[in-house]
Amino acid sequence: MKKALITGITGQDGSYLAEFLLYKGYEVHGIKRRSSSLNTQRIDHLYQDPHESNRKLILHYGDLSDSSNLIRILSEVQPDEVYNLAAQSHVAVSFESPEYTADVDALGTLRLLEGIRFLGLEKKTRFYQASTSELYGLVQETPQRETTPFYPRSPYAVAKLYAYWITVNYREAYGLYACNGILFNHESPRRGETFVTRKITRGLANIAQGLEKCLYMGNMDALRDWGHAHDYVRMQWLMLQQDQPDDFVIATGVQYSVRDFIRKAAARLGITLRFQGSGVDEQGVVESVKGDAAPAVRPGDVIVAVDPRYFRPTEVETLLGNPAKAREKLGWVPEITLDQMIEEMVAHDLEEARRHALLKTHGYDVRVSREN
Numbered sequence: 197m198k199k200a201l202i203t204g205i206t207g208q209d210g211s212y213l214a215e216f217l218l219y220k221g222y223e224v225h226g227i228k229r230r231s232s233s234l235n236t237q238r239i240d241h242l243y244q245d246p247h248e249s250n251r252k253l254i255l256h257y258g259d260l261s262d263s264s265n266l267i268r269i270l271s272e273v274q275p276d277e278v279y280n281l282a283a284q285s286h287v288a289v290s291f292e293s294p295e296y297t298a299d300v301d302a303l304g305t306l307r308l309l310e311g312i313r314f315l316g317l318e319k320k321t322r323f324y325q326a327s328t329s330e331l332y333g334l335v336q337e338t339p340q341r342e343t344t345p346f347y348p349r350s351p352y353a354v355a356k357l358y359a360y361w362i363t364v365n366y367r368e369a370y371g372l373y374a375c376n377g378i379l380f381n382h383e384s385p386r387r388g389e390t391f392v393t394r395k396i397t398r399g400l401a402n403i404a405q406g407l408e409k410c411l412y413m414g415n416m417d418a419l420r421d422w423g424h425a426h427d428y429v430r431m432q433w434l435m436l437q438q439d440q441p442d443d444f445v446i447a448t449g450v451q452y453s454v455r456d457f458i459r460k461a462a463a464r465l466g467i468t469l470r471f472q473g474s475g476v477d478e479q480g481v482v483e484s485v486k487g488d489a490a491p492a493v494r495p496g497d498v499i500v501a502v503d504p505r506y507f508r509p510t511e512v513e514t515l516l517g518n519p520a521k522a523r524e525k526l527g528w529v530p531e532i533t534l535d536q537m538i539e540e541m542v543a544h545d546l547e548e549a550r551r552h553a554l555l556k557t558h559g560y561d562v563r564v565s566r567e568n
């Protein structure tokens with residue numbers, strides 16, 4: 197039985213990857229951070245009590261900032277595959293916590309690689325690094341492929357640039373089987389609430405249930421290539437099953453704006469939105485409503501507005517991936533379309549909003565966090 201170690205197992209991708217590897221028959225080890233409140237919601241359905249025998253999912257406390265902890269876990273687990281998914285992964289937050297982001301996202305990757313080397317596991321352990329389309333930043337070529345020059349535009353992307361190159365370096369210097377998956381944005385109902393897609397589906401669902409009035413957005417002109425996390429974790433595994441290690445772009449090859457995403461999500465809720473004005477004065481106005489969202493939402497209501505606090509000091513305006521290499525070498529075909537993903541995310545967030553609305557009608561105090 198193969199053993200995998202996943203850092204960031206409590207995150208969006210970690211949870212889908214853990215499901216996938218358990219299904220494949222792996223013994224899955226995950227590193228979770230100590231926090232004052234529970235942070236395992238995304239993997240609670242996979243949890244196995246430590247008192248059970250033959251556990252297939254085993255969690256270890258740890259942190260990418262703590263070398264001795266990482267070395268101990270690597271030494272105990274002796275993994276066949278390490279998936280380094282842990283990161284301070286929010287681009288906007290990286291401008292507020294640049295040093296922490298560098299420590300975890302850049303040096304954290306080095307700590308793991310060095311741990312593998314220090315323990316003499318470089319011939320046994322295969323390593324996956326969660327690299328990102330944010331490396332392309334101010335894009336030098338469209339669509340972006342593996343050979344497109346990088347131009348990072350945030351402390352997050354700069355930290356991930358180090359992680360990308362240190363992974364390549366350990367592959368070349370020590371013969372480690374190490375791969376970079378240059379993944380474009382991927383989403384799901386498990387996406388963190390402060391990333392733009394989930395902020396939109398959750399915010400609009402709350403508005404449709406009368407829990408919120410307006411969704412405040414940053415740059416709605418930004419263009420992204422959005423896929424589904426469920427599809428993308430399959431490729432993370434596949435990269436580690438090849439004869440030779442290599443780096444791959446994973447993307448859909450289709451691009452939409454943030455505004456397009458809002459319009460599509462609103463339509464799933466029966467709301468037709470018209471955008472008017474421009475810049476910080478732009479608004480999304482309700483043209484018509486049918487179904488569940490009425491009467492909480494009425495024609496003429498302004499349910500989307502711009503708040504400049506969500507603008508970034510340097511923005512990545514456009515990203516569009518060319519996944520030809522992954523298609524050819526890994527047989528990459530995304531299975532879930534953007535419309536199907538939006539349908540799933542809206543349905544999930546609407547159910548949650550309905551539960552909150554029901555609690556509210558019974559007199560319970562429901563607060564919906566809006567800080568993104």
Ligand code: NDP
Nearest residue numbers: 204206207208209259260281282283285326328379381382
């Ligand atoms: P999430 O933010 O959902 O998950 C990040 C995970 O990292 C969480 O489990 C988090 O723990 C953990 N983590 C954060 N800091 C530390 C630390 N110091 N030590 C140990 N663990 C830590 O990210 P995603 O699942 O969306 O992304 C997975 C990886 O892929 C990330 O590295 C991200 O940068 C990268 N990526 C993501 C893309 C996307 O579109 N989703 C695209 C390209 C790359 P906790 O739950 O306690 O916060």
Ligand code: GDR
Nearest residue numbers: 285287328329330380381390391392393413414415418506
């Ligand atoms: P991104 O994702 O920065 O691409 O990084 P995010 O969803 O945060 O932003 C996408 C685009 O939407 C614009 N935007 C807003 N973003 C947020 N979060 N909140 C808003 O209110 C808002 N309004 C507009 C942003 O400016 C941006 O242009 C994600 C993360 O998962 C990274 O870890 C990963 O590496 C990249 O995707 C690929």
